[in-house]
Amino acid sequence: MDQFNHITSEARFDDQQFLHVVSLEQLKERELFDADAMVIEATDEKVIRAMLRQIRGMRFKNFYLKPIFVSDEGLSPELVQQTDGLLSFERIQACMQRSAAIGRRIREVRTINNRYSFKEAALVKTLQYLYTREVDLQPFRSREAKIGYVFPYLSSLIEDREVPILLDILKKAEEEGWLEGELIDRVNLCKDCYGGYLNFRESCPKCHSIDLVAVELIHHFRCAHIGPASDFERGDKLICPKCDKELRHIGIDYDKPSEIYHCNSCGHESQETTMKAKCVDCGTVNELQHLQTRAIKNYQVTAFGRDLAIGGFKKFDPQEVPLQQDQRILAYEVWHIFYQHELQRIQLRKLNSYLGALRLKEAPLAHLDQTTREKIMRESLLTISHYIRPVDSVTARDLNTFLLLLPEIKAKDIKVLHEILDYNIQKLLGDNLGIAGIIEYIEFFPVGAELNIEQL
Amino acid sequence: MNPIIENILPEYLCYWYYGGLGKFMRIFWHFMVFEFTRYVIIDFVVIFYFWLMRKERKRKWEAARRQLFTENPFVSIIVPGKNEGKHLFKLVKSLNEQTYQNCELIIVDDGSDDQTPLIGSSLLRNGMLTKFLRNDMRGGKASAANLALRYSTGKYVVHLDADCSFDRDAIERVLIPFYLDPNIGGIGGNVKVRDFEDNLASRLQAIEYLKTISMGRVVTSTLRVYKIISGAFGAFKMDAVRAIGGWDIGPGLDGDITVKLRKSGYRIYFEPTAICLTSVPANFKILKKQRLRWDKSIIRFRVRKHNDLFTPYKEFKWGNFFAVFENVFYNVVLDIAWWLYLIDLLLNYSGALKFIIPMNITLYVVSGYAQMIAIHLMSERKEEELKLWPYVPLMVLYTGVFLRLVRTRAYIDEFFFRKSYDDPWNPVKSSSQAKASGF
Structure with a gap:
């Protein structure tokens, strides 16, 4: 402009x-x-x-x-x-x-990097907004918003029709530990347009028509006859069609134990109806199980999120962490070069090289200050390097993911390494952070072109 | 030498040898006239008749089967019950395996207070039922069955209990007799005990079911005096059941509807090859409660409600008369006669009881095995049922003492105090109205 x-x-x-x-x-x-x-x-x-x-x-x-x-x-x-x-x-x-x-x-704060994707830019901008205003990201109810809630700043960056992007950004931010959410509501959204304005209607389970009529059932105690009220109605009286007795008194002669729906379209009779939700925005009729249920949360910026707001995205570089010299601990970029070499090597020779991924659950380090975080990362990397072979290497791709490159390794050694890492990392982080079950997974994959390490 | 062999056995043999046939008949008239004739001789006569007619029967059966599958009538399977949710999945699986498939399955939940509504709804949503109807307020089994009947659309209706499972061809086989004789209005399936090896109570009930249902109903059906289609497994012509207003308030509603159909002029048929397996009470205490309920219904329905069958009325039929007469005679009258017989023995033969009781037991055991042979000849599960044979002697105590005492108590309770109306099996609102109306 x-x-x-x-x-x-x-x-x-x-x-x-x-x-x-x-x-x-x-x-x-x-x-x-x-x-x-x-x-x-x-x-x-x-x-x-x-x-x-x-x-x-x-x-x-x-x-x-x-x-x-x-x-x-x-x-x-x-x-x-x-x-x-x-x-x-x-x-x-x-x-x-x-x-x-x-x-x-x-x-x-730094201006956002030009290379950021739209989602990354929206996220960093929002974190910067929250940082500069010293506020939490508190959604508020709004009839104007497609999902019924507006998120300050973030909602003004994203068109209302692109609600999935907004929700994805918040989900990713929480998963990565930049934001910490506190549930305040859940919304059910249209499967097609993510609209939150839904009209819930009962429909016929057979033909899906909404033209249903509820009919009361009458049970005549004396002869055990039971049927819809219309079976009993003769003029303004109720007469049992089975025994011809007049039903005078509810609770004494008869009761109405339930009701049944009659579909005026197909004639189907059933006590079960199918609840469906019609989207006011796009008109899609949703089965309830197909609605997109999303959590609406108040978000607080974590220390990790604050770092992102100030410094923008940067890969975690273990070499920036003061370490005892251990050449098996590499910066992610360097490790990635080694990985690419290994990939080429196994294409030339048939080798059993493996990539190990250890992922932590729910970004446990995100809430810590930088000093503590680096200290724990260093200890974790040293612990891992202690148990791997001289030819192996390890890196931390981010605060939640450690990657290991294990050239020409036997399956039984992988099994042993799995157990050792599981026990020791769990113990190290568990003892320091007081969290049980901190590891989301430890998995080993054969190195190969089909392996996408960015998705680990 | 063993004193029994040396002294008692010769004395015992001498007593009966020198007493002669006259004395034997004088003492065992009750057994010889009513029980041996009815439960042994007639059984074998009927089996012989079946054997004679086997080719003709097979030809008619095949023709009827062809007709069934050509017409392919729509059949409504109805399952009324309370708190039966735990059985429903197994039941549905059993029905899905059936060779006859042109059916709708309607389950009625009569005010269950367990997980039945959830289970039923779930099965319905998964397309495993045609209809799941629920009465939020319990109305009793008859009203639940009538609700299912009201929303059934088949030509025939098959009434099942939820705790039953079925041989793969059971539905087909219970329907085929409708094409043997157009006048057949209702057909009873053959109900056997599923877990008969569980305990002594289930073994004895399994033998009893074989005798009274598998064999007994073949006999009554052949003699055209068959009078009870089990609620566990029975098929009816829809228009016939609707014409008589469906089921009336129980307990004993299955026997009642059978008599109502008979009175409407329909023939009632028993099909021994349509097999249903059911659960039975796991101990004698529960069994006692069940039998008190069943036995009271004989007085309530046969003696009281349908007593017009004993009098010449405009629709009087000898078949109906004998059907109910046989039922009342062999249960109520002979039960009274047995007590008189006991008094007779005590008064006139108290000194000879040491000879009479062993002979009595011998007669019942021998006739019991004779019946088991008859059952064996007719059975499709010969090998499994052989496992019951060692328990046949215990039937002397089971039927001769246990069931007889329970029966006597039930008759007194119902005849003098109308206790069936107080049975929690039905809700009070229905029982009180039925009592006031004389149903």
């Missing part, structure tokens, strides 16, 4: 410059860059949303993390929560302080 235009005004509070904007047309980029904060003066919520999306979609931190306030008190609370708050005469001081604090933190 070359220019932002149509500036309403520019205000200075102490030494802070607040840029008042009605729309983004003709606004110069330089002016936005120089401003400490932006105040959207527009009143049309659609326009405001579009402005938020446009600014936060930019790729420079001084734009996408810019403190943004709104001025119209009539805006919906949901929209106000997507900004840094409402700027009013009474709140000028508070907004200034907030803007200054956010500005200081923006200076601490």
